[in-house]
Structures are given as structure tokens and as C-alpha cells.
Amino acid sequence: MSKAKQTFTYVGVLLFVILLNFWLPRLLRGGPIDYLNGSGNDGGIFLSEAQKTALLSYYHLNDSLWMQFVEYLRSLFTFDFGLSFLYKAPVADVIAARLPWTLLVVGGATLISIVAGLAIGLLSAWRHPGRSDRGLFVAMLTVSAVPEFLVGTLVLILFAVQWGWLPLGGAKTAFYHPGSWLPQAADVLRHAALPIVTLAAGNLASIYLLMRNEAIRVRREPFVEFAAAKGIGDKALMLRHVARSASLPLVTVIMMRIGGMLAGSVLTETVFSYPGIGKLLQEAILARDYPLLHGLFLLMTLFVLFFNIAADWLYPRLDPRIRTAKKGEMQ
Amino acid sequence: MFQRNKVYSFIVLLCIAMTVLSACSSGSGSGSGKPSAEPSPSASAAAPAAGGDVPLIRFAWANAGYPSPFAFSASGPAGFLRNSFLFDTLTWKDDQGVIPWLAKSWTLSDDGLTYTFELEQGVTWHDGQPFTAEDVVFSFNYYKEHPFNWTGDISRIESVTASGDNQVQFKLNEAYAPFLSDLVGIVPIIPKHVWESVDNPIEYRGEDALVGTGPYKLKEYDEAGGQYSFVANDHYFKGHVKVKEIQYLSVDNNAMALKNNNVDGAMTYNYGDVQQLQKEGFDVIKSNPTGSAVRITFNLDHPQLKDKRLRQALAYALDRASMAQKLTGGDPMVGNAGVIPTDSPWYNPDVKQYNYDPAKAEAMLDELGYTKNANGVRDGLKLSVLVSSNSPESQVMQEMLKKVGIELNIQQVDSATFNAAMGENKYDMAITGHIGLSGDPDYLRQWFLGNASNTLAARGKAFANEQFQQLAESQMKELDPDKRKQTVFQMQDVLAEELPTLVLYHRPFYFVYKKDVYDGYFNTYGGIADGIPLWDNKAAFVDVQS
Numbered sequence: 047m048s049k050a051k052q053t054f055t056y057v058g059v060l061l062f063v064i065l066l067n068f069w070l071p072r073l074l075r076g077g078p079i080d081y082l083n084g085s086g087n088d089g090g091i092f093l094s095e096a097q098k099t100a101l102l103s104y105y106h107l108n109d110s111l112w113m114q115f116v117e118y119l120r121s122l123f124t125f126d127f128g129l130s131f132l133y134k135a136p137v138a139d140v141i142a143a144r145l146p147w148t149l150l151v152v153g154g155a156t157l158i159s160i161v162a163g164l165a166i167g168l169l170s171a172w173r174h175p176g177r178s179d180r181g182l183f184v185a186m187l188t189v190s191a192v193p194e195f196l197v198g199t200l201v202l203i204l205f206a207v208q209w210g211w212l213p214l215g216g217a218k219t220a221f222y223h224p225g226s227w228l229p230q231a232a233d234v235l236r237h238a239a240l241p242i243v244t245l246a247a248g249n250l251a252s253i254y255l256l257m258r259n260e261a262i263r264v265r266r267e268p269f270v271e272f273a274a275a276k277g278i279g280d281k282a283l284m285l286r287h288v289a290r291s292a293s294l295p296l297v298t299v300i301m302m303r304i305g306g307m308l309a310g311s312v313l314t315e316t317v318f319s320y321p322g323i324g325k326l327l328q329e330a331i332l333a334r335d336y337p338l339l340h341g342l343f344l345l346m347t348l349f350v351l352f353f354n355i356a357a358d359w360l361y362p363r364l365d366p367r368i369r370t371a372k373k374g375e376m377q
Numbered sequence: 378m379f380q381r382n383k384v385y386s387f388i389v390l391l392c393i394a395m396t397v398l399s400a401c402s403s404g405s406g407s408g409s410g411k412p413s414a415e416p417s418p419s420a421s422a423a424a425p426a427a428g429g430d431v432p433l434i435r436f437a438w439a440n441a442g443y444p445s446p447f448a449f450s451a452s453g454p455a456g457f458l459r460n461s462f463l464f465d466t467l468t469w470k471d472d473q474g475v476i477p478w479l480a481k482s483w484t485l486s487d488d489g490l491t492y493t494f495e496l497e498q499g500v501t502w503h504d505g506q507p508f509t510a511e512d513v514v515f516s517f518n519y520y521k522e523h524p525f526n527w528t529g530d531i532s533r534i535e536s537v538t539a540s541g542d543n544q545v546q547f548k549l550n551e552a553y554a555p556f557l558s559d560l561v562g563i564v565p566i567i568p569k570h571v572w573e574s575v576d577n578p579i580e581y582r583g584e585d586a587l588v589g590t591g592p593y594k595l596k597e598y599d600e601a602g603g604q605y606s607f608v609a610n611d612h613y614f615k616g617h618v619k620v621k622e623i624q625y626l627s628v629d630n631n632a633m634a635l636k637n638n639n640v641d642g643a644m645t646y647n648y649g650d651v652q653q654l655q656k657e658g659f660d661v662i663k664s665n666p667t668g669s670a671v672r673i674t675f676n677l678d679h680p681q682l683k684d685k686r687l688r689q690a691l692a693y694a695l696d697r698a699s700m701a702q703k704l705t706g707g708d709p710m711v712g713n714a715g716v717i718p719t720d721s722p723w724y725n726p727d728v729k730q731y732n733y734d735p736a737k738a739e740a741m742l743d744e745l746g747y748t749k750n751a752n753g754v755r756d757g758l759k760l761s762v763l764v765s766s767n768s769p770e771s772q773v774m775q776e777m778l779k780k781v782g783i784e785l786n787i788q789q790v791d792s793a794t795f796n797a798a799m800g801e802n803k804y805d806m807a808i809t810g811h812i813g814l815s816g817d818p819d820y821l822r823q824w825f826l827g828n829a830s831n832t833l834a835a836r837g838k839a840f841a842n843e844q845f846q847q848l849a850e851s852q853m854k855e856l857d858p859d860k861r862k863q864t865v866f867q868m869q870d871v872l873a874e875e876l877p878t879l880v881l882y883h884r885p886f887y888f889v890y891k892k893d894v895y896d897g898y899f900n901t902y903g904g905i906a907d908g909i910p911l912w913d914n915k916a917a918f919v920d921v922q923s
Contacts, residue, residue, distance in 0.1 A: 074793070075790075075793070075794040075797050075798070076791075076792075076793030076795070076796055076797030076798075077793065077797065078793075100524045101524075104579060129579065129580060132442075132450070133442060133443070133600065134442060134443065134447075134448040134579050134580070135443065135448075135580070135582070135600070136580070140600075143600055143601040144601045147601065207633065210637070214628065214629065214630070214633060214634065214637060215628070215629050216602055216627070216628075217601070217602060218602070220599065220604040220606075220624060220626050221597060221599075221604065221606050221624065319627070319628075319629045321601040321602045321603070332791060332792065332793065333793065334793045
């Protein structure tokens with residue numbers, strides 16, 4: 047694919063998603079005022095017609111759909127999505143308050159799943175074929191088959207309820223202000239531990255599988271055989287030769303996984319009532335909070351696209367074979 | 378479980394035996410049958426709460442937004458209650474009913490149209506500025522342009538004027554009986570010197586946005602986590618603030634948070650949780666009056682349901698007593714056909730009721746022409762019920778209606794979809810839950826005359842019954858409590874006969890708390906403000922001087 051073509055694809059995807067971002071929330075039945083009006087089991091509020099009209103006009107919901115669309119397009123360029131209905135604060139502020147928590151959890155989970163996935167994958171390939179390889183393989187498939195919220199609920203019940211080692215939820219102890227940063231960081235980590243483990247468990251298997259299969263394939267390559275014939279030890283062979291060349295295709299997978307994890311944090315954050323953007327997205331959908339949905343969808347889109355571009359950019363630089371192939375195509 | 382119960386009851390028996398023994402021995406010693414004046418252990422544990430100040434109470438509740446009068450979350454009562462800690466109203470409520478608050482006293486003109494309020498003197502805003510009549514006038518004018526985020530029908534007021542620093546006059550368009558409780562008891566007074574320069578109050582987050590006269594100031598609000606910390610206002614005009622700090626913590630599961638000692642008090646309506654927590658040593662208050670209803674709203678435009686005989690037949694077919702027993706436990710309160718909970722002072726004890734009578738239901742259905750086919754199903758009658766969350770009521774209903782040959786289809790949707798369907802009248806029956814039913818009965822007018830835009834009250838759809846509409850209007854304007862009560866009784870008669878809605882049961886709320894942390898809670902008469910049956914009434918945390 048030529049560079050121009052690639053750029054064109056990305057711009058096309060972005061445009062399509064931008065259109066979708068506007069229309070998708072509005073395809074859901076019911077609107078934000080419907081949500082504000084009725085409030086489930088605590089319902090007891092009587093918005094008068096005057097109050098309702100004021101709300102509608104304040105949020106430009108009585109404008110025509112096209113006017114709202116124009117307003118939305120404008121907001122894309124200014125990054126000013128307006129006020130969240132739910133929090134009555136600028137969308138950017140609402141998201142900014144929660145994004146760091148999600149980045150912490152997603153970052154931690156990415157790190158753990160990569161390190162553990164690669165290590166276990168390599169170990170599995172080393173022991174292939176054998177009983178421990180098969181055991182790891184089945185174990186990983188099992189873990190990946192269990193839905194994330196179930197894993198979350200399970201570790202929550204064990205670690206927080208049964209044994210009481212870790213907190214039930216939230217990102218930090220409320221109004222906890224120790225003098226120094228160390229206990230504060232420990233508190234944050236204690237709260238983040240279970241969400242990170244849950245999210246990592248869900249992403250471990252795919253990295254493991256790829257690493258294992260690649261490593262097994264690479265092991266059969268002539269250059270490895272040659273290295274073995276040279277008398278290089280098993281361990282060094284695995285780490286220096288097999289691991290290096292097998293991990294190359296993993297770069298793409300890992301990059302895409304990170305993007306996906308951001309969206310995948312919805313379930314995990316809900317289980318642990320963790321105040322990140324995943325939980326925010328859930329709230330925003332339930333409340334039909336259009337401005338907040340616009341902001342969140344755009345953020346996630348940009349995130350995924352960014353990591354895709356990064357993978358596209360990085361890969362040829364890591365693997366010279368692809369670079370030459372591309373050049374050849376261009377000539 | 379059984380084993381444990383046995384052990385437990387054995388210990389209880391042992392304790393009783395020991396108490397009896399010791400009582401006998403001490404009784405013989407003192408020689409009098411009078412109960413000992415010595416405080417019991419539990420009372421002594423509560424003593425610090427009754428006497429000195431309490432440093433901190435932690436309550437469980439979800440995030441309710443930034444607590445300014447324009448920005449708090451209006452879904453659910455929490456936003457309003459958080460706001461009421463910071464801002465005061467002219468009147469308020471305690472366990473006896475409406476009491477003076479920012480207004481010391483008031484008089485009503487003979488024509489019932491002019492209220493004159495005498496304001497408290499020497500009240501200061503949190504920033505030290507004096508509170509005056511001008512602030513009251515300003516507030517009501519400001520709300521005309523920028524509506525308050527909760528209830529309170531400002532349009533009833535023709536004008537508000539100040540006469541001097543401490544006197545305010547409200548002129549009404551017409552007599553309005555719920556004025557003291559449901560209007561000036563709800564709408565908070567805001568400082569003129571802050572808001573007069575604010576054009577966009579919803580977005581306003583200035584440092585002075587939360588300057589009120591209330592018993593608490595906001596120390597910290599963690600918006601992402603939904604945690605609040607309120608600290609006492611040491612210069613509160615209404616009396617000494619006993620509880621120095623109140624935190625609201627957003628937790629996922631109230632019962633679990635109580636058990637784990639994350640909070641000191643929490644609300645629940647799960648009777649199983651209540652029993653469990655009571656066993657673990659927590660104290661419990663039950664809402665009284667109940668103040669809530671879980672009900673079926675009938676779509677009165679539905680071709681079949683518009684016939685009241687069908688609605689009545691459904692009422693006879695539903696064993697609401699057993700449903701209430703199953704779903705609420707404790708002492709179940711079967712729904713009043715006249716809507717108002719049976720422990721409310723406005724309840725009409727002579728109103729028509731529909732006791733479970735499946736034979737009568739079947740006879741009525743046959744008479745209406747919905748005959749059973751060979752399989753015992755009435756094919757001519759297929760109804761659906763719309764629910765917004767996991768509703769055990771609908772499942773019980775489905776079973777009960779099956780017995781009289783009606784197939785009920787349950788449609789479960791999320792709450793925004795639910796409200797849209799209600800607003801557009803695209804449903805047969807819907808199950809909704811409400812609070813606020815023990816406050817002023819004017820809600821009956823708002824529900825059924827389509828004045829409230831609340832979708833749960835079937836927005837924009839009036840209950841087309843001329844007699845009811847007249848009664849509803851006249852009760853609102855009737856200032857004589859006894860006469861008004863008679864009118865409200867008549868309204869209940871109409872509702873019970875016509876059944877535009879069928880209340881399944883009145884759901885009690887429970888407050889589970891630790892007595893040794895604080896024990897000053899009470900049930901607010903008629904519910905806080907517009908009938909909120911909860912316990913975080915700010916008057917409970919202040920030594921109120923009248």
C-alpha cells in the first residue's frame with residue numbers, strides 16, 4: 047500500500063467515525079431529558095414544563111438535527127463539546143478528571159499482559175511438544191474464554207470480600223491525605239491492583255498464543271538449527287535468537303490491543319466502580335449524554351487510530367524486509 | 378445455617394436466663410420493682426452522640442453532581458439533599474412537619490393570596506456578608522429566568538417584594554395550599570451578591586458558587602469518584618451544628634460497605650439486607666410514613682385497557698398482598714387503590730379496595746368477552762408490561778395473570794428508552810416506582826392532570842375525568858385543612874373506582890446505621906421537602922433553636 051493510499055484510508059476512517067459519532071447516540075431510543083425526568087426507583091421529581099423547556103434550549107436540544115450536527119462539527123475543531131448533561135460541566139473537564147485513572151489501569155494491564163504473555167509464550171514454545179506446553183496452552187485458552195466481568199467479580203469476591211485484603215472499589219480512599227507521596231501511591235496501587243489483573247487476564251491469552259506459535263515456527267527455521275549446530279545453549283538460543291525474531295509480528299498485535307483495551311475497560315471499571323472513562327462511557331450511554339458521548343467516542347477513535355498508525359510506522363523500521371518490499375512497490 | 382441459628386438462639390436464651398437471674402437478685406436487694414434508672418450499655422454508648430459533638434459520619438450514596446442549586450443531578454433526591462446542606466429555605470420540616478427556618482414567622486392575608494414572612498436577623502452567608510430580604514427577592518426573580526434544578530412551582534408566584542431588611546411579601550396568582558411546604562420549603566435562597574453577576578449559572582463553578590447560609594460548607598468534592606466532604610458552619614444561625622463533618626461516599630453495594638466499615642449509615646429497601654445487618658449489630662429505622670409506591674400505570678388510550686372494567690378485573694386477579702409479602706418482607710403494605718399510602722394522614726380509610734378474588738376477575742373477563750380457548754388462555758387479550766430495570770413485580774404479575782388465562786409479555790428496556798415510550802404513550806402497562814407520596818397530596822393533581830413533565834407520571838397525558846380534575850383544582854386552592862382533606866378523600870374515591878393506575882404495594886425504606894457513631898436521626902413528617910423519605914435531614918445534625 048502506498049503512503050498516500052494509507053493516509054487516505056486513515057482520513058476516510060476518521061471521517062466515517064466522526065459521522066457515526068454524531069448519529070449513533072441519537073439512534074438510541076429516548077433522549078437526555080427523558081433520562082433526567084424519570085429516575086428509576088428514586089423517581090419523585092416534577093420538572094415543570096418551564097423547567098424542561100429551559101433545559102432543552104440550554105442544551106440546544108430543541109434546535110433542528112442539522113443545526114445540532116453543524117454545532118457538533120464545529121466542536122470537533124475547537125475541541126469544545128459543550129456541557130455534559132449528566133455532570134453539567136465541560137466535557138473536556140469531565141473526561142480529563144477520569145482519563146488518568148483509565149491510563150493507569152490500561153497501562154498497567156498492558157505492561158503485565160505483554161511481559162507475562164511473552165514470557166509464558168516463550169516458555170511454552172521451549173517445552174513444545176510436551177506436557178507443560180499443553181498444560182499452559184489449555185490454561186490460557188480457559189482464562190481467555192472466561193468473560194472479563196466474571197473474572198472481575200471472582201477476584202473481587204475473593205480478595206475484597208472474603209479475605210478483605212484489597213478495597214471493594216474506587217480509585218483511592220476517599221479524602222485520604224497522608225503527608226507524603228509514598229502511602230498515597232500505595233493506596234492508589236491497592237485500588238488499581240484488581241482492575242489491572244482483571245484487564246490483563248483478558249488480554250494475556252492472545253499475546254501468549256501468538257508468541258508461542260511464532261516461537262515454535264521460528265524454532266524450525268534453518269538459522270536456528272544452524273545456531274544450535276554451532277553449539278549455542280538451549281536457553282541462549284531461545285532468548286537471543288528465537289525470542290527476538292518471533293516477537294516482531296507481536297508489535298502490531300500489541301499496538302492494536304492497547305487501543306482495544308481502552309474500550310475494553312468499560313466492563314472492568316464497572317465491576318470495580320473505578321472512576322475511569324470506561325465507567326463514564328457506560329453512564330453517558332444510559333443517560334443519553336450526547337456531548338459526553340461525542341467526546342468519549344472521539345477520544346477512543348483517536349486512540350485506536352493513533353496506535354494503528356504507530357504500528358504501521360514502527361513495523362517497517364523494525365523489520366527491514368518489509369521496508370525493501372515497500373520501496374520495490376513504489377518504484 | 379441451621380446449625381448456626383441453633384447456637385445463636387442458645388446464646389440468646391443463656392443471656393436471657395442470666396439477665397432474669399441478676400434482675401431477681403438485684404430486685405430482692407433494693408426491694409423495689411421499679412426499673413433501674415441506670416443507663417443500659419447501648420444508651421451509654423450513644424451518650425457521646427447525644428451530648429458532645431460528633432467528629433465525622435460517613436454515608437453511602439452515589440455521585441449526585443456538583444451541589445450548586447443549578448448543577449446538581451436531578452435524577453433522584455440526593456442532589457437536592459446535598460444542596461440543602463449548603464443552602465437554606467424559608468421553611469423546613471422536622472418530625473412534626475413544617476417549621477420556621479430562614480423565616481422566623483409568617484402571616485397569610487384573609488384572601489389567601491399574600492404571605493408575609495418575618496426573616497431571621499443576624500444571619501450571615503458563608504463568606505461573612507449579611508443575609509437580607511433583598512436576597513430572598515433576588516432569588517425568586519433569578520429562578521424565573523434560570524429555573525431551580527428541582528421541584529417548586531415558581532409560576533404560582535405573582536411577585537416577591539421586600540419591605541425593610543427583614544420582611545418579605547409573596548403575592549400569589551391564586552390560592553395555593555402547598556405553598557409553605559412545596560414551594561418556599563424547597564426553593565433555596567441564594568446570595569444576591571454572588572449570582573447577580575452570573576449569566577450562566579449551570580456552568581458557574583466560581584469559588585463563591587456554593588456560598589449559602591446552610592449548616593455545612595463543602596470542603597471537598599471528588600467529581601470523578603463521587604465523594605463529598607461537608608464540614609460544619611460554626612456560625613450557623615439556627616443553632617450549634619453537632620456533627621462536624623459529613624462524608625458521602627459513592628459505594629457499589631450499601632450492605633457490603635456497612636459490613637466492611639466503609640460507611641456508618643446507608644439506605645436500603647432490601648429487607649433481606651436489613652435482617653442480615655440487624656443481626657450484625659446495626660440499628661435500623663423504617664420510613665414512617667412509607668412515602669412510596671410501586672405501581673402499574675395503565676395506558677388509558679389502549680383500545681382494551683381504556684375500559685375500566687378490564688383494569689378492575691386485573692386488580693382482582695393480582696394477589697398484591699402476597700406480592701408485597703414476597704418482595705418487601707416485614708409488614709407489607711398493600712397498595713391503596715386510591716394511591717395515597719395507608720399510613721399517610723391524607724389516606725381515605727373508606728376508599729374502595731380490590732382484594733384478591735380470581736373468581737370475580739374471571740367472571741368479569743368472561744363478561745367482557747375475553748373467553749378462554751381450549752388451553753385455558755384468553756386469546757383475545759394479549760397485554761404487555763414495560764419495565765425499566767430488573768422488575769420482580771412483573772414476573773410475579775405474569776404468573777398471577779396466567780392463572781386467570783391472561784398472557785403477559787414483559788418488555789425490559791433501559792430507563793431512557795422507558796421514559797421515551799411513556800412520553801410517547803407507546804406501552805400497554807408500565808411499572809414505575811415513586812417516592813414523595815407522604816408529602817402534600819398535590820402530587821395527585823400533578824400526576825393526573827399532565828402538569829408534571831415527569832414521564833413516570835405519564836407526561837402530558839391528563840386523566841380525562843372531569844370530576845377528578847375539578848376536585849384536583851379545588852383541593853389545591855383550599856386553605857382549610859379539613860375541607861381540603863375531604864376533597865382529597867373524594868379524589869381517592871375517583872381514583873379507586875376508575876383505576877388509572879394500580880398501586881401494587883407501598884415500599885418501605887430502611888436506614889441502617891451505627892448507633893454509637895450518631896443517634897440523632899428521625900423520620901421527617903411527610904418526608905423531607907417534597908416528601909423524600911430519607912434520614913439525611915440537615916435538622917438532624919443541628920441543635921435547632923426555635
